[in-house]
Amino acid sequence: MFASDDDLCTIGELAVRAGVSVKTVRFYSDSGLLPEASRSVGGHRRYAPEAVHRLGMIRSLRGLGLSLPTVRGVLDEEEGEGPDGARAGGALEDAVAGRLRALGSEMTALRWREAALRLVQECPPSERPARLRLVGAVTLPPSTxxxxxxxxxxxxxxxxxxxxxxxxxxxxPHPPDAPGPVQVLAFARLHALVTRPCGADGSSxxxxxxxxxxxxxxxxxxxxxxxxxxxxxxxxxxxxxxxxxxxxxxxxxxxxxxxxxxxxxxxxxxxxxxxxxxxxxxxxxxxxxxxxxxxxxxxxxxxxxxxxxxxxxxxxxxxxxxxxxxxxxxxxxxxxxxxxxxxxxx
Incomplete structure (x- = not known):
C-alpha cells in the first residue's frame, strides 16, 4: 500500500520501492509492460500497488534473458489475458524451455570457439595463418x-x-557439443574436402x-x-x-x-x-x-x-x-x- 490518499504512487516512489532507477520504470512503461493507473493534473505518471509485483516479475524474467514480447506474453497469461485460454503457466513454461534451447546453442558455439582458439594457439606460428583460414571458413557451431x-x-x-x-x-557426422581442438580441425578439413571440386584436379x-x-x-x-x-x-x-x-x-x-x-x-x-x-x-x-x-x-x-x-x-x-x-x-x-x-x- 502506498501512502497517498488514492493509494497510487509516482514514478519515483515506485522506483524506490522496487529498487530500480526511474529510467528503468519509464522504459518498461513506454514498452507497454508496466501500465500506468493514471496521470496527475501535471501529467506525471501514477502507478497502482500491483505495479511493484509486476515490475519485480519483469526484472526476473528479463534477468533470465527473455525478450520483451515473451515477457509480455507471460505477464498477460498471469493476469488471465491469454489469447486462447492457454493452460496456467504455459507461456512461462514455453518461454523457459525456449530460452534453455537457445542457451544450449550459445554454449555449444562458445565451446567450438574455445576449441578453435586453442587449435590456433597450440599450432606452430608458421601454421597459424593456414589454420585460421581453414577454421574461418566454418560457422561455429558448425553447419552440416x-x-x-x-x-x-x-x-x-x-x-x-x-x-x-x-x-x-x-x-x-553430428558435430559434438563440446569438441576438442582435434575435432574442430577434422570438421574444418571435412568442410574443405566437400566444398572443393571432385578429384585432385576437379575433373576426375x-x-x-x-x-x-x-x-x-x-x-x-x-x-x-x-x-x-x-x-x-x-x-x-x-x-x-x-x-x-x-x-x-x-x-x-x-x-x-x-x-x-x-x-x-x-x-x-x-x-x-x-x-x-x-x-x-x-x-x-x-x-x-x-x-x-x-x-x-x-x-x-x-x-x-x-x-x-x-x-x-x-x-x-x-x-x-x-x-x-x-x-x-x-x-x-x-x-x-x-x-x-x-x-x-x-
Missing amino acids: ASLARFWRSWLPPRMPARSVAAFLEAAI PCQPRAHRGAGGRASAVLYAGLARAYELAGAQMRRGAVPSPGGALDGFVDAYAGTYGARDSPAFRRVLAGRLAADPRIDRYWELTAQVISAPGGRPEPTPGSAHDWLLGALGVDLGRAGPGRVSAPESEPGRDAPPSPAVGG
Missing part, C-alpha cells in the same frame, strides 16, 4: 549443410527421398559406376541392404574383431546380388571384390568423419566407410586372398555377374 550438398550431388539420381534421408543420417569422376547402372529405386534397395551390413560390421568392429566371413559379409554380398538379380556364388564374390577395389574412393572423408565423432584418445567409432573397408577385408579373407585391394575379377567372368559398386565406404 555443405556435407549434405556433397552427398546429394554424389548419390544416384531419382533415389526416393526417404532413402536419401536415411543415407544422409548415416553418412553425415567421383561417382562410382553403380550410379550409372542402377535406377533410383534399385539404388535405394542396395543402400538399404548396405546400411544393415554396415551396422552388423560396426558391432564387430566395436568388439575389436578382425575382418572375417559371417552374417555381416553375407548381408553385404546379398545387397549387391539381390539388387542386380545375380546369385551369390564364389564367382560372383570374386567379381564383386574386383569391382569394389576398382571404384573411386573417398577414404579421406571417412577418416575425418571418424575424427569428428570419436572421443579424443578413445577407439575410433565405426563409420560407413570403415565398415565398408572391414567388409572388403572380410570378402578378401573369404576368397582366400591377402585383401580386397589385391583381388581382381577374372576376365572369363560374364559382365552380367559383375554389378557396379556404389563405393559408399571408399
Whole structure:
C-alpha cells in the first residue's frame, strides 16, 4: 500500500520501492509492460500497488534473458489475458524451455570457439595463418549443410527421398557439443574436402559406376541392404574383431546380388571384390568423419566407410586372398555377374 490518499504512487516512489532507477520504470512503461493507473493534473505518471509485483516479475524474467514480447506474453497469461485460454503457466513454461534451447546453442558455439582458439594457439606460428583460414571458413557451431550438398550431388539420381534421408543420417557426422581442438580441425578439413571440386584436379569422376547402372529405386534397395551390413560390421568392429566371413559379409554380398538379380556364388564374390577395389574412393572423408565423432584418445567409432573397408577385408579373407585391394575379377567372368559398386565406404 502506498501512502497517498488514492493509494497510487509516482514514478519515483515506485522506483524506490522496487529498487530500480526511474529510467528503468519509464522504459518498461513506454514498452507497454508496466501500465500506468493514471496521470496527475501535471501529467506525471501514477502507478497502482500491483505495479511493484509486476515490475519485480519483469526484472526476473528479463534477468533470465527473455525478450520483451515473451515477457509480455507471460505477464498477460498471469493476469488471465491469454489469447486462447492457454493452460496456467504455459507461456512461462514455453518461454523457459525456449530460452534453455537457445542457451544450449550459445554454449555449444562458445565451446567450438574455445576449441578453435586453442587449435590456433597450440599450432606452430608458421601454421597459424593456414589454420585460421581453414577454421574461418566454418560457422561455429558448425553447419552440416555443405556435407549434405556433397552427398546429394554424389548419390544416384531419382533415389526416393526417404532413402536419401536415411543415407544422409548415416553418412553425415553430428558435430559434438563440446569438441576438442582435434575435432574442430577434422570438421574444418571435412568442410574443405566437400566444398572443393571432385578429384585432385576437379575433373576426375567421383561417382562410382553403380550410379550409372542402377535406377533410383534399385539404388535405394542396395543402400538399404548396405546400411544393415554396415551396422552388423560396426558391432564387430566395436568388439575389436578382425575382418572375417559371417552374417555381416553375407548381408553385404546379398545387397549387391539381390539388387542386380545375380546369385551369390564364389564367382560372383570374386567379381564383386574386383569391382569394389576398382571404384573411386573417398577414404579421406571417412577418416575425418571418424575424427569428428570419436572421443579424443578413445577407439575410433565405426563409420560407413570403415565398415565398408572391414567388409572388403572380410570378402578378401573369404576368397582366400591377402585383401580386397589385391583381388581382381577374372576376365572369363560374364559382365552380367559383375554389378557396379556404389563405393559408399571408399
